[in-house]
């Protein structure tokens with residue numbers, strides 16, 4: 533049985549001292565449970581110190597991006613091998629903020645996913661439509677296309693896991709999530725793409741589809757009530773330890 537997962541994406545919002553302060557408080561109040569995994573994704577700069585703080589705690593570490601090569605002359609880039617070395621288990625890839633501000637293409641996302649898997653990291657592949665794409669009625673097509681391009685030709689080895697995060701771009705940071713029914717529908721569409729590509733059993737056991745976009749402690753239960761929603765990727769509501777812990781506790785109450 534796959535566990536549900538809640539992932540904190542701190543983006544560029546918590547500096548090193550703030551990250552340290554968060555973890556110091558969070559480890560005191562967070563109670564791990566059998567149903568749920570919790571992941572913190574600080575900035576690259578804070579990874580090492582957060583890793584030390586999380587040692588022997590049942591809280592996982594993730595990065596917000598990685599490069600598609602392991603090493604070499606790539607000034608300023610961060611190797612997935614280095615992330616693994618620091619204790620990361622997860623890495624966010626193709627977040628819409630990187631797709632729009634850093635012009636990351638589907639090909640870049642695909643290469644990063646492969647590089648992450650080579651290191652035994654779990655890629656969190658972000659997909660989602662913009663408001664304009666939605667208004668054109670292209671939502672499902674856009675999402676299917678992004679997922680397909682990210683996983684084209686990919687095989688999952690026995691130990692590999694994958695996460696697809698559906699994040700409608702237009703609700704990120706808006707305070708207004710999409711209706712959980714709508715997220716469930718899009719997750720079904722994504723699951724079908726995954727099943728068409730991998731073996732159904734592989735998808736069932738090793739791929740999780742999670743929702744992101746204005747998730748908070750007041751709506752998390754509504755999302756988790758749906759069968760195809762395996763977790764959440766949380767931005768704003770993950771920046772304070774009490775708020776994030778409360779969100780996880782709410783989610784844990786859903787069967």
Ligand code: 13P
Nearest residue numbers: 541704705745746767768
């Ligand atoms: P918010 O939860 O702030 O809408 O951010 C979502 C997000 O982009 C997580 O990756």
